[in-house]
Amino acid sequence: LQELEKLGLRDDVDLHVYEVPVEYQTVQRLIPALWKKHSPQLVVHVGVSGMATTVTLEKCGHNVGYKGLDNCRFCPGSQCCVEGGPECIDSIIDMETVCRRVSALGLDVTVTISKDAGRYLCDFTYYTSLYQSRGRSAFVHVPPLGKPYTAEQLGRALQAIIEEMLDVLEHSEDKINCQHEH
Numbered sequence: 215l216q217e218l219e220k221l222g223l224r225d226d227v228d229l230h231v232y233e234v235p236v237e238y239q240t241v242q243r244l245i246p247a248l249w250k251k252h253s254p255q256l257v258v259h260v261g262v263s264g265m266a267t268t269v270t271l272e273k274c275g276h277n278v279g280y281k282g283l284d285n286c287r288f289c290p291g292s293q294c295c296v297e298g299g300p301e302c303i304d305s306i307i308d309m310e311t312v313c314r315r316v317s318a319l320g321l322d323v324t325v326t327i328s329k330d331a332g333r334y335l336c337d338f339t340y341y342t343s344l345y346q347s348r349g350r351s352a353f354v355h356v357p358p359l360g361k362p363y364t365a366e367q368l369g370r371a372l373q374a375i376i377e378e379m380l381d382v383l384e385h386s387e388d389k390i391n392c393q394h395e396h
Contacts, residue, residue, distance in 0.1 A: 215231050215233075215260055215369075215372070216365070216369075217365045217366055217368060217369025217370075217372075218231070218369045218372045218373055218376075219231050220369065221369050221370065221373045222373075223373060223376060223377060223380075224377060224380075227377075227380065230248075230252060230254075232244075232248060234259070234339060235285065236284055236285045236335045237284045237285055237286050237288065237335075238280070238284050238288055238289065238290055238335070238338060239286070239288060241335065241338055241339050241342055242295075242342060245339065245342045245343050245346055246342075246346050249343070249346045249347060254350075255350070255380070255383065256307075256350055256351070256352065256376075256379060256380060256383055257343050257347065257350070257351045257352070258351070258352045258353070258354060258372075258375075258376050258379065259336070259339055259340055259343060259351065259352070259353045259354070260353075260354045260355075260356060260372065261331075261335075261336035261339070261353065261354075261355055261356070262355070262356055262357070262358055263332065263336070263355040263356070263357065264357075264358060266355050266356060266357040267324075267357055267361075267362065268323075268324040268325060268326040268357070269323050269324065269325045269326070269354060269355070269356055269357075269363075269368070269371050269372075269375070270325075270326050270327070270328045270354065270355040270356075271309040271312060271313055271325065271326070271327050271328070271352070271353075271354055271375070272305075272309075272327075272328050272329075272330075272331040272336075272337075272340060272352070272353035272354070272355060273304060273305060273309050273327060273328065273329050274302050274303060274304045274305065274329055274331075274340075274344075275295075275302070275303050275331060275337055275338075275340035275341030275342075275343070275344045275345075275351075275353070276301065276302055276330070276331070276333060276337050276341055277294050277295050277296060277299045277300060277301050277302070277303075277341055278293060278294040278295075278301065279293060279294075279333040280293045280294065280295070280333055280334070280337075280338055281293055281333070282333075282334050284335060295338055295341045295342050295345065296341070296342070296345050299341075299345055303341060303344040303345060303349060304344075304349060305344060305349055305350075305351060305352050305353075306348075306349035306350060306383070306386070307352050307379050307382055307383060308382055308386070309327050309352075310327065311378075311382050312375060312378045312379055312382055313325050313326065313327050315378045315381075315382075316371070316374050316375050316378055319374055321367070321370060321371055321374060322367060323363055323367050323368070323370075323371040325371065325375070328355070331353055331355065336353065336355065339353075340353040350383075352379055354372065354375060356368050356371075356372075
């Protein structure tokens with residue numbers, strides 16, 4: 215993300231980068247506060263997965279099944295993000311289109327898609343943000359630095375992914391607005 219901050223995004227995009235602690239209670243407080251503060255068009259969360267060997271676009275977040283202790287040795291008693299919330303919330307971003315477009319750019323990074331962000335803080339954060347935003351969130355899992363990608367490769371990949379996500383979002387909203395006018 216530090217590399218992405220250096221690279222930036224297109225001129226018409228304000229990029230705000232925050233580090234979210236690996237703590238359930240902080241996520242439940244911080245994510246809604248950030249949405250309220252910035253009212254963003256899109257929030258893209260990025261998490262490191264020790265098991266990842268590709269840059270992975272997560273399609274959805276899950277509400278239940280959180281059993282692992284966080285960095286404060288806490289776990290929600292309900293084992294869920296939002297009591298009474300839907301089991302799964304999909305991002306409104308078409309991840310297949312984003313994956314196809316970014317792959318076609320010829321970057322030296324492999325991009326894949328997943329439907330399971332892991333039922334730990336990444337998935338918890340993603341679901342919390344999707345719930346808050348009615349689907350206007352995305353989550354990207356990246357492998358640890360050097361396994362196999364450099365910071366520069368990941369920064370360029372994230373830049374391309376986020377710019378494609380914004381493009382897909384803007385075009386899907388154009389279609390929605392066009393349909394409402396008729």
